[in-house]
Structures are given as structure tokens and as C-alpha cells.
Amino acid sequence: MxxxxxxxxxxxxxxxxxxxxxxxxxxxxxxxxAKMKHRKFGIFIGKKIIRLLILLMVVCIASFWLIEQSPxxxxxxxxxxxxxxxxxxxxxxxYWGVNTPSHEKFFNWxxxxxxxxxxxxxxxxxxxxxxxxxxxxxxxxxxxxxWLLSGVVGFIxxxxxxxxxGSLIDKAIKTYCYVLIATPTxxxxxxxLLVFSVYLGWFPVGLSVPIxxxxxxxxxxxxxxxxxxxxxxxxxxxxxxxxxxxxxxLIEVLSSDYVLFAKARGExxxxxxxxxxxxxVALPAITLQFLGFSELFGGAVLVxxxxxxxGIGQATVAAGxxxxxxxxxxxxxxxxxxxxxxNLIADIIxxxxxxxxxxxxxxx
Amino acid sequence: MTASGTISKGLFxxxxxxxxxxxxxxxxSLLLIAIVASNFFIDNRxxxxxxxxxxxxxxxxxxxxxxxxxxxxxxxxLGGLGLSIMIGAIASTxxxxxxxxxxxxxxxxxxxxxxxxxxxxxxxSIPHLLLIILISIxxxxxATGVIMGxxxxxxxxxxxxxxxxxxxxxxxxxxxxxxxxxxSKWWIAVKHFMPHLIPQFILGTILMFPxxxxxxxxxxxxxxxxxxxxxAIGIILSESMRYLSAGYWWLAxxxxxxxxIVVLSFDMIGENLDKxxxxxxxxx
Amino acid sequence: MTxxxxxxxxxxxxxxxLLKVKDISLSFSQYTSGLRKTEIxxxxxxxxxAYSGEVLAVVGSSGSGKSLLAHAILxxxxxxxxxxxxxxxxxxxxxxxRKEKLRGNEIALIPQSVNYLDPLMRISDQVIGNVEKKSExxxxxxxxxxxxxYDLKSDVDRMFPHELSGGMARRVLxxxxxxxxxxxxxxxxxxxxxxEKNLNETLSYFRDMANKxxxxxxxxxxxxxxxxxxxxxxxxxxxxxxxxANIEDFKxxxxxxxxxxxxxxxxxxxxxxxxxxxxxQPMQDEVIDGCFFYERCSIRDEHCSKxxxxxxxxxxxxxxxxxxx
Numbered sequence: 010m011x012x013x014x015x016x017x018x019x020x021x022x023x024x025x026x027x028x029x030x031x032x033x034x035x036x037x038x039x040x041x042x043a044k045m046k047h048r049k050f051g052i053f054i055g056k057k058i059i060r061l062l063i064l065l066m067v068v069c070i071a072s073f074w075l076i077e078q079s080p081x082x083x084x085x086x087x088x089x090x091x092x093x094x095x096x097x098x099x100x101x102x103x104y105w106g107v108n109t110p111s112h113e114k115f116f117n118w119x120x121x122x123x124x125x126x127x128x129x130x131x132x133x134x135x136x137x138x139x140x141x142x143x144x145x146x147x148x149x150x151x152x153x154x155x156w157l158l159s160g161v162v163g164f165i166x167x168x169x170x171x172x173x174x175g176s177l178i179d180k181a182i183k184t185y186c187y188v189l190i191a192t193p194t195x196x197x198x199x200x201x202l203l204v205f206s207v208y209l210g211w212f213p214v215g216l217s218v219p220i221x222x223x224x225x226x227x228x229x230x231x232x233x234x235x236x237x238x239x240x241x242x243x244x245x246x247x248x249x250x251x252x253x254x255x256x257x258x259l260i261e262v263l264s265s266d267y268v269l270f271a272k273a274r275g276e277x278x279x280x281x282x283x284x285x286x287x288x289x290v291a292l293p294a295i296t297l298q299f300l301g302f303s304e305l306f307g308g309a310v311l312v313x314x315x316x317x318x319x320g321i322g323q324a325t326v327a328a329g330x331x332x333x334x335x336x337x338x339x340x341x342x343x344x345x346x347x348x349x350x351x352n353l354i355a356d357i358i359x360x361x362x363x364x365x366x367x368x369x370x371x372x373x
Numbered sequence: 374m375t376a377s378g379t380i381s382k383g384l385f386x387x388x389x390x391x392x393x394x395x396x397x398x399x400x401x402s403l404l405l406i407a408i409v410a411s412n413f414f415i416d417n418r419x420x421x422x423x424x425x426x427x428x429x430x431x432x433x434x435x436x437x438x439x440x441x442x443x444x445x446x447x448x449x450x451l452g453g454l455g456l457s458i459m460i461g462a463i464a465s466t467x468x469x470x471x472x473x474x475x476x477x478x479x480x481x482x483x484x485x486x487x488x489x490x491x492x493x494x495x496x497x498s499i500p501h502l503l504l505i506i507l508i509s510i511x512x513x514x515x516a517t518g519v520i521m522g523x524x525x526x527x528x529x530x531x532x533x534x535x536x537x538x539x540x541x542x543x544x545x546x547x548x549x550x551x552x553x554x555x556x557s558k559w560w561i562a563v564k565h566f567m568p569h570l571i572p573q574f575i576l577g578t579i580l581m582f583p584x585x586x587x588x589x590x591x592x593x594x595x596x597x598x599x600x601x602x603x604x605a606i607g608i609i610l611s612e613s614m615r616y617l618s619a620g621y622w623w624l625a626x627x628x629x630x631x632x633x634i635v636v637l638s639f640d641m642i643g644e645n646l647d648k649x650x651x652x653x654x655x656x657x
Numbered sequence: 658m659t660x661x662x663x664x665x666x667x668x669x670x671x672x673x674x675l676l677k678v679k680d681i682s683l684s685f686s687q688y689t690s691g692l693r694k695t696e697i698x699x700x701x702x703x704x705x706x707a708y709s710g711e712v713l714a715v716v717g718s719s720g721s722g723k724s725l726l727a728h729a730i731l732x733x734x735x736x737x738x739x740x741x742x743x744x745x746x747x748x749x750x751x752x753x754x755r756k757e758k759l760r761g762n763e764i765a766l767i768p769q770s771v772n773y774l775d776p777l778m779r780i781s782d783q784v785i786g787n788v789e790k791k792s793e794x795x796x797x798x799x800x801x802x803x804x805x806x807y808d809l810k811s812d813v814d815r816m817f818p819h820e821l822s823g824g825m826a827r828r829v830l831x832x833x834x835x836x837x838x839x840x841x842x843x844x845x846x847x848x849x850x851x852x853e854k855n856l857n858e859t860l861s862y863f864r865d866m867a868n869k870x871x872x873x874x875x876x877x878x879x880x881x882x883x884x885x886x887x888x889x890x891x892x893x894x895x896x897x898x899x900x901x902a903n904i905e906d907f908k909x910x911x912x913x914x915x916x917x918x919x920x921x922x923x924x925x926x927x928x929x930x931x932x933x934x935x936x937x938q939p940m941q942d943e944v945i946d947g948c949f950f951y952e953r954c955s956i957r958d959e960h961c962s963k964x965x966x967x968x969x970x971x972x973x974x975x976x977x978x979x980x981x982x
Binding site: 175264265266267268269270271272273274275276277280281284285288289292 | 728731733735736757760761762765766768770772773774775776777778786787833
């Protein structure tokens with residue numbers, strides 16, 4: 010009995026030893042690297058969160074200070090053009106804390122912020138969080154669609170220009186991009202509005218949904234119809250930067266040693282560009298596109314204003330013009346997080362996805 | 374194809390790339406100077422209202438048409454461009470000075486350096502346009518608000534360039550020698566770094582111009598900038614919005630196009646100067 | 658330049674050269690500060706021949722434009738390059754069109770470093786290259802075979818270039834030339850920074866290729882390495898070839914060497930007199946009328962400073978010098 014039991018266990022023992030050895034080898038090669046990567050990623054994200062918190066704190070203080078400097082009268086902002094009794098005014102002044110010292114006001118505001126209370130918007134008469142949520146969702150659709158469109162079209166144009174650099178088509182694309190970069194966003198929006206809405210009548214002149222309809226009655230078609238022109242404006246401008254970048258990067262890649270070698274091995278034409286060019290340009294281009302969230306937001310502000318698209322951009326302008334301080338500060342914070350996220354994704358691509366970076370670390 | 378083949382074609386046949394670049398740059402510069410200069414010759418009468426000739430489409434008398442008060446849009450546009458260029462000049466200059474100071478500050482020491490790059494990060498973390506609006510509001514709006522808003526937000530890229538340039542200069546031998554002689558950090562910064570950086574500053578200012586002008590116009594268009602009485606392009610365009618559905622396209626078209634041309638001109642001057650200074654880029 | 662239609666001298670060997678390079682010159686136009694245009698001459702009136710089954714070493718100092726010679730043969734020069742002269746491959750003129758057809762096929766390049774591999778492409782995909790779908794499997798097997806021969810384990814297939822060690826990279830680069838039925842292999846500086854053992858191993862790959870019937874052009878700055886495996890050595894100086902010597906000429910203290918520069922190089926070797934030669938090569942933007950070696954030559958006379966010396970056949974080797982016979 011004992012012997013019979015012993016024998017297989019010996020085999021198993023040796024098998025285990027062997028496999029453990031094999032596994033360990035693989036472990037070191039693959040899992041080991043993966044584990045290291047996970048840990049590194051954890052530290053990376055942790056650092057980024059701390060950075061974001063510090064950043065938000067600074068932005069809070071700075072933007073609060075800036076608004077405090079300005080001659081804004083919250084009471085006037087609240088009541089608008091109405092005339093009121095002095096007693097009521099005094100009451101409102103106390104409510105808005107006109108006469109409390111700045112630092113006290115700041116701490117009150119910050120304390121509420123920490124509790125998730127951004128205050129009440131003066132012009133929309135509802136919680137700032139509510140306004141931002143609704144407005145940002147609308148803008149996000151606009152920004153996401155134009156971001157994607159400009160990214161794809163820009164990348165393709167950049168590749169075409171880069172692989173034909175010096176040719177007529179390259180010059181045409183380059184000129185197009187130069188002109189677009191110099192074009193005022195709002196002017197382009199006006200021109201498109203003029204051509205497509207006023208003259209051709211293809212699109213409505215304003216608002217993201219037809220007036221007089223409740224939310225349920227608005228069809229998807231309506232929404233899309235109101236989205237097309239703003240998206241087009243925003244992406245037409247976004248194309249320029251990514252196309253120029255892709256073009257330059259592709260020219261750089263095409264003059265690299267490895268493309269030279271690929272040519273020496275008989276690769277050529279579109280195949281060569283697709284095999285080596287696109288492969289090496291794609292990641293930097295995507296990274297750049299993520300770094301463009303700040304410009305995207307700015308563009309959205311202008312475009313929404315022209316097309317009366319009820320997004321966060323329009324709310325920003327309204328809040329600024331009509332001195333809606335809680336809303337304005339809320340938007341500043343949210344847009345800061347928005348830009349931060351774009352940069353964070355770009356960093357992640359750069360540090361964790363592009364294998365070339367690992368190479369540099371390995372040689373260090 | 375050889376490079377000489379591509380140059381001797383087109384409009385500038387017979388010139389080499391150097392002559393062509395210099396010629397083009399001078400021509401564009403003259404155009405811009407003419408726009409600014411013309412502002413001093415516009416007398417108030419031509420800006421005045423004339424209700425007998427309101428809302429006229431472009432014609433020989435009024436190349437850009439007239440607005441609802443009968444004002445000549447060409448003259449209004451010219452005035453707006455002049456104003457934009459001047460605001461752009463002031464803002465770019467302030468921005469450049471800021472980047473000189475911060476760039477040099479970053480060369481002083483490690484703490485200063487990380488402070489400067491942190492400051493750059495903070496300024497880049499809020500959407501650019503929003504930050505200009507915020508600063509403009511903080512300073513009470515108006516011309517000062519816009520100029521400062523634009524000036525305080527455009528120094529970041531040039532500061533980064535200056536910082537990188539200084540880092541590279543620091544590795545040079547003569548800087549080390551200077552340091553060994555016991556020269557102070559500021560002395561080195563001013564005596565050794567500045568001469569190398571001055572071309573960068575000039576180029577940086579010119580390249581900043583188009584951005585500054587565009588941002589000024591945008592902020593004004595949104596209503597945070599210059600007051601409605603000023604003949605700014607942003608004001609003209611925001612007013613034109615009210616008349617678009619009436620079909621008065623010239624109110625928006627020409628002023629915006631002129632702005633585009635001015636911005637493009639500054640871009641071209643910057644690019645060409647860059648090419649003259651960094652000939653490697655001319656090969657493309 | 659007076660030297661046209663040069664190598665007309667009959668070879669003792671009966672067979673035709675696989676590659677004939679006749680009197681090629683290469684120059685670049687460039688912009689300098691302020692957009693002034695200048696011309697830089699990199700190769701002038703260079704002639705050489707490569708034979709099947711032989712290793713021809715092109716030896717010259719680093720940065721003297723030897724790589725560009727390889728690029729010129731392959732037709733992969735940048736667009737601002739101007740190439741003149743004539744090349745023949747298998748007796749027919751080697752036009753740009755023909756170069757494009759032949760490269761990666763009959764003519765292979767072995768580059769100098771791992772930088773010549775796409776940093777984002779896995780090794781096996783790169784070595785196999787761009788092939789049609791149907792032959793993919795076959796090529797994969799061939800690649801595995803070659804890797805096996807060079808002792809590259811199967812996990813190398815899935816690696817990225819930056820994961821290769823120096824020795825591995827060298828073998829991967831060499832194996833690219835074996836993927837096709839190459840008849841002419843141009844190895845560009847394949848041996849920098851290798852230790853004795855690796856150097857000999859790499860060199861043996863090239864000897865192998867030649868023994869199997871390839872013509873190998875070994876471009877190097879290392880004359881000692883070249884001497885180990887080459888049949889002929891061409892001395893590259895200031896953009897031209899001053900001498901093409903047979904390997905035997907380097908024996909007997911280099912007595913049979915023809916050109917004073919080759920002698921000087923020979924004498925500079927540690928195992929010989931270890932005497933460095935004074936002066937430096939002329940700069941690429943210098944315009945020189947006369948022998949390129951004039952400034953440093955020990956046997957020059959006044960007519961060496963005017964007109965480039967003709968290439969002449971002396972003792973079964975070629976030399977570009979007025980004063981040897």
C-alpha cells in the first residue's frame with residue numbers, strides 16, 4: 010500500500026518540480042513583467058490623483074480670488090433688472106455674503122464643495138451640479154463626435170500629405186491646414202450657419218432641440234440635425250492640428266533608418282506606409298488628440314454660442330456675462346478635471362502602451 | 374526631384390528660396406504695417422452713421438458693404454484689424470517678457486525650475502479660453518481685461534522652449550568654465566543665455582501674435598472683451614449675428630476673412646523667419 | 658575630371674563581374690543659415706567591381722560616405738541627392754527602376770544597427786518582410802530555420818527590436834539577407850563594437866555567403882576585420898577608391914601595396930609599425946583639383962596637384978596614383 014502510494018507521488022513531485030521551473034521561467038518573463046506593470050501603474054495613478062487634488066485646490070483658490078477681484082455684484086446678478094426694496098436688498102446681501110470677508114466666504118464655499126454642494130446657479134435657479142450635468146452631457150456628445158471625426162479625417166489627411174510630401178496634394182493639404190489654423194472658430198461657425206441654415210435651409214438656425222417640444226417628443230433625428238453643423242465646425246478646425254502633426258511625424262518616420270532598410274528590402278509605396286508609417290505615427294497622433302481637450306472645450310464654447318447649442322459652453326458664457334459666480338466656478342472645476350483626464354490618458358498611452366518607452370527605461 | 378527644381382517654378386520664378394522668403398516676408402510685413410498706419414488716417418466722419426445708405430451690399434463705393442447704421446464696413450474692419458494688431462502686440466510683448474523672466478528663473482536652480490514647470494502645468498490645466506474669460510472678468514473686463522487675459526495665458530509654450538534651450542546651453546563647455554570662475558547664476562543667465570535666446574524671443578513673439586489676436590477676437594465676440602463702442606472685429610461679428618437671418622452676409626463675411634488674412638500673415642512671417650534661422654526645415 | 662570609361666583593363670579571371678560600378682559621383686544640395694544653397698560632394702568618380710563568390714571589402718574611415726555608396730547601389734538615396742555615373746548588374750545597366758525590382762530580392766543590405774528595424778514591429782514579421790498571404794507560412798518556416806541556424810530561440814520571434822541583445826540583433830540583421838535568394842549582399846559596417854569572438858562569428862557568416870556563391874560587399878572602417886575574410890580590399894578615401902588590392906598584396910609587410918595611402922594604413926596597424934599618418938581627409942565641401950591624397954602624400958610631385966590621377970591596373974590590382982608603376 011505504502012509503496013503504491015509513494016510511487017506516483019514521486020512522479021508528481023518531480024513533475025511539479027519541473028513544471029514549477031518552467032512556470033517560473035515564464036512567470037519571470039511574462040507574469041513578472043505584468044505584475045511589475047500593474048504595480049507601476051498603481052503608483053502612477055496614485056501620483057496622478059494627488060496631482061489632481063493639488064491642482065484642483067490651486068484652481069479653486071485662484072479662480073475664487075480672481076472672481077473676488079472683479080466688481081461683480083451678486084445681488085444685481087440675482088435680481089436682474091428688477092427694482093427692489095432696500096430691506097430686501099439687505100437680506101439678499103446677507104444671503105450672498107456680500108459683506109462677509111473674502112476668506113470666510115472662500116472657506117464656506119470650499120466646505121460646501123467638499124460635501125458635493127456647488128451652490129445654486131443664479132441664472133438657472135437650480136443646483137450647479139444639476140446644470141453642469143445636463144449641459145455637459147449635451148456638450149460631450151458634440152465634443153466627442155467632432156473629436157472623433159477630426160481625429161480620423163486629420164490622421165488620414167496627414168498620412169496622404171506626408172507620403173506625398175512636396176507634391177501638389179501635399180501642398181493643398183498643407184495650405185488647407187494653415188488657413189484653418191488661422192481661421193477664427195466663431196467666424197467659420199457664422200459662415201456655415203449662413204450658408205447651410207440661412208441660404209440652403211438644410212439645418213435649423215439654433216437650439217439643440219426644436220422649441221416648444223417636451224423632451225419625449227424630441228426625436229433622435231432632431232437631435233442629430235441640430236448637432237451636425239456645430240460638430241462640423243468644431244471638427245473642421247480640429248482637423249488642421251492633427252493633420253499637420255501626422256504629416257510631420259510621417260515624414261520623420263519615412264526618413265528613418267528603419268524605413269530606409271524596409272525600402273532596401275523591396276518594400277515600397279502604400280504598403281510601406283501602412284506597414285511602418287501608420288504603425289509608428291498612430292500612437293503619437295492619438296496622444297496628441299487627447300492632449301487637445303483644452304482647445305476642444307474652448308472651441309465648444311464659441312461654437313455653442315453661435316449655434317445656440319445648449320451645452321456647457323453656452324452656460325459658461327451666460328454665467329460669465331451675468332455674473333453667476335457659483336456656476337462659473339463649478340464649470341471651471343469640471344473643465345479642469347476634463348482637461349486633466351485628457352492629459353492623463355495621453356500619459357498612460359505614452360508610458361504604458363508605447364513599447365518604445367519601455368526600451369528607454371531598460372537602457373537607463 | 375532636386376530642390377532647385379521645385380524653387381524655380383511658380384510665382385517667384387527666377388528667385389532662389391532665400392530671396393523668395395525675404396521678399397515675401399517683407400511684403401507681408403508692409404501690408405500689416407499699412408493696416409495699422411491706416412488707423413491714424415481714418416477720420417471720424419467716415420465712421421459716422423449715415424442712415425441713407427444703410428444695409429448696402431458690397432459695391433464700388435463700399436467694398437465691404439454698410440451696416441444697419443450706414444457705416445462703411447471696410448473702414449470699420451480696417452479699424453478693427455488695427456485695434457486687434459495693437460492689442461496682439463501689447464499682449465504678446467507682455468507674454469514674452471513673462472516667459473523671459475520665468476525661463477531665466479527656471480535656470481537658476483532645481484526648486485525654481487520645478488516651480489516654473491508646475492506653473493506651466495497649472496496654466497495649461499484650465500481650458501485656455503475659459504482662463505482668459507476668468508482673468509478678464511477678474512480684471513473687470515474691458516481692454517485691460519482682454520489684454521491681460523491674453524498676455525497671462527500665452528507665455529507657457531515660449532517658456533517651455535526657453536527652458537529647454539537653457540538646459541541645452543548649460544551642457545556647453547563655456548558655461549561650465551564661467552561657473553568655475555565663480556560667476557553668479559544671474560550673471561551667467563544674462564550674459565551667456567540671453568544672446569542665444571534673443572532670436573528665440575523675437576520669433577516666439579511673432580508666432581504668439583496670431584494666437585493672441587484670435588483669442589482677443591474670440592473673447593470680445595463672446596462679450597467679455599472690448600466694449601461695444603470699440604470697432605473691434607469681435608464686436609463687429611457678434612453684432613452681425615443679429616442680421617444673419619436677414620441675409621446681410623457681408624457683415625460677417627468680410628471682417629472675418631480680413632481677420633483670417635491678418636492672422637495668416639503673421640503665421641507666414643513667423644514661419645519664414647524660422648526657416649531663415651533654422652535652414653533644416655527648408656528641405657521639405 | 659579626366660577619368661572616363663575606366664575599367665577597360667582585362668581581368669585575368671574569365672568571368673564577368675556581378676556588379677560593376679563605373680565612375681559614379683554623388684552630391685547633395687543643402688541649405689545653410691539664411692537659406693543659402695550649397696552643394697556637398699560625397700562620392701567622386703568611384704569605380705569598383707564585385708564578383709560572385711568573393712568578398713570585397715570597402716575600407717575607409719568612419720563618416721566618409723561609405724554607407725551612401727551602399728545606398729546608391731540600392732537606389733535608396735534621399736531626394737536631394739544627385740547621382741551620376743553608371744552601374745551594371747549582370748552585364749545590364751542598373752537603372753533606378755531595376756534597383757527597385759532587385760532590392761530585397763537579389764540585392765540585399767545588411768544594416769549597421771538595430772535602429773534599422775521598425776521599433777514597433779515584432780522581429781519575425783520584420784525578418785519575413787512584406788510577403789503575399791499565400792507564401793506567408795512558407796516564409797515563416799524559412800525564417801524559423803534561419804533563426805535556428807543562427808541560434809535564435811523561438812521567443813525571439815515575438816520580441817520587439819529593443820528587447821534584443823547586441824549579439825542577437827546582429828544575427829537577426831544578418832538573417833534578413835538570407836530570407837531571399839540574394840546574389841549580392843552589401844553589409845554596411847556590420848561589426849562595430851563586437852568582441853573578438855562575436856566579430857569572428859559575424860565575419861564567418863559573410864564568408865559563408867560568399868562561399869555559397871554570393872557576391873559580398875563588406876563596408877567597414879576596420880581593415881583588420883576586412884583582412885580576415887576578404888578576397889579584395891578597396892580603399893575608400895575622400896569619396897573615391899584609391900586602390901583595389903588583392904588580399905595577397907597585404908602579405909610580406911605590404912610590399913606589393915600600390916597606393917601610398919594603403920601603405921600608410923597598413924603601417925598604422927598595431928601589429929605592424931603602428932605609425933599614424935599625419936593630416937586629415939579633405940572636407941566634403943572642399944573643392945580639390947588634383948589627387949585627393951595630395952596633401953598627405955609622401956611621393957607626390959607637382960603634377961599630382963592638377964587633375965585626378967587615372968585609375969590604372971598594376972600587378973592585378975587597381976590604383977589611382979600617378980607615381981606608381
